[in-house]
Structures are given as structure tokens and as C-alpha cells.
Amino acid sequence: MAVSLNHTIVPSRDKQRSADFLAGLLGLPVGEPTGPFVPLQVGNAVTLDFADSGESGVMALTPHHYAFQVSEQEFDQIFERIVAAGLRYYARPHEPKGYGEINTERGGRTVYFDDPNGHVMEVLTAG
Numbered sequence: 001m002a003v004s005l006n007h008t009i010v011p012s013r014d015k016q017r018s019a020d021f022l023a024g025l026l027g028l029p030v031g032e033p034t035g036p037f038v039p040l041q042v043g044n045a046v047t048l049d050f051a052d053s054g055e056s057g058v059m060a061l062t063p064h065h066y067a068f069q070v071s072e073q074e075f076d077q078i079f080e081r082i083v084a085a086g087l088r089y090y091a092r093p094h095e096p097k098g099y100g101e102i103n104t105e106r107g108g109r110t111v112y113f114d115d116p117n118g119h120v121m122e123v124l125t126a127g
Contacts, residue, residue, distance in 0.1 A: 007047040009037070011061045015050040019074065021116055022048070025081045026031045027069065027121075067122035075109055075125050082113055089113045093120055106108065 012018035016030075019038040023030045031039035037049035053061035070078060079102070080091050090112050091098030103110040107127030115121055 004044065005046050007039070007049050009049050010064070010066070010117075010119065012050050013053065014116075015052050015060065018115060018117055019048075019050040022121065024123075025034060025078055025085065025113075027074070027081070056088045061117060063118040063120060064118045065122065067124060069126065070123055072109075072125050075111075075123060078123050079111060082111065086112045093122070108109040 002024060004124035010018065012028050015036075015038045016033075017032045019040050022028075022039050026042075028042065031041060031047070034049075036051050039047040039049050040049075041047050048066070049104060079089075088099060089102075091101035091110070094118075108125035110124040111121055112122050
């Protein structure tokens with residue numbers, strides 16, 4: 001049997017707000033709450049299960065990194081939403097971050113932004 005990722009838990013201060021935030025930027029629907037989780041279905045049948053930190057044994061709220069590979073067209077649409085939302089975006093997750101820039105150093109395009117919980121979100125195209 002091939003091993004595949006099914007889901008991961010995303011700790012948050014407000015699981016619904018956090019799921020809605022990312023879903024709005026990525027252009028994805030938020031699923032119906034299931035137990036303590038608000039799922040966001042991404043590609044490859046993987047869900048990001050948003051949960052309030054400290055609820056039902058969910059880990060403490062420590063910033064994590066989540067990366068989403070998208071097509072060139074999807075990147076353009078997502079980037080437009082990032083700009084329209086007034087989010088501070090940057091080209092690298094380390095210093096110098098390159099605020100207000102898109103990274104093209106790997107052949108494709110990459111942009112980073114922070115979600116309301118301090119998680120570093122990355123949207124990238126194939127290089």
C-alpha cells in the first residue's frame with residue numbers, strides 16, 4: 001500500500017475564522033465542522049483540520065509552515081486575493097524576507113504570508 005497524507009491538524013485561536021481566512025485566499029470551500037475540527041479540503045484528498053488550540057488535546061499554538069503548489073493561473077488569482085486583502089506578503093521565509101516581493105529564484109514563483117495565528121503560508125508554482 002502506498003503511504004499518503006490524509007490530514008493534519010492546524011492549531012488556531014478561532015478555527016472557523018482561520019479556515020475561512022485560508023479558504024478565501026485559496027479559493028476553496030470550507031467543510032462542515034466535524035467534531036472539534038473545521039476541515040479545509042486541499043489537493044490529493046488531504047484536509048487541513050483547523051482546531052482551537054488546547055481543545056480536545058490539540059497542540060499548543062506554535063507557528064507552523066504550510067506550502068501549497070498551484071498552477072500559474074491559480075497563483076495569479078491567489079496573489080490578487082492576497083493583495084486585495086491588504087496582507088503583508090514576502091519573498092522568503094528568512095531574512096531578508098523581501099517584503100512586497102515575489103520569489104522567482106527557483107524557476108517558478110513563490111510568495112509567503114502569515115495567517116491570523118502566525119502560521120507561515122506559502123503559495124508556489126512548479127519551477
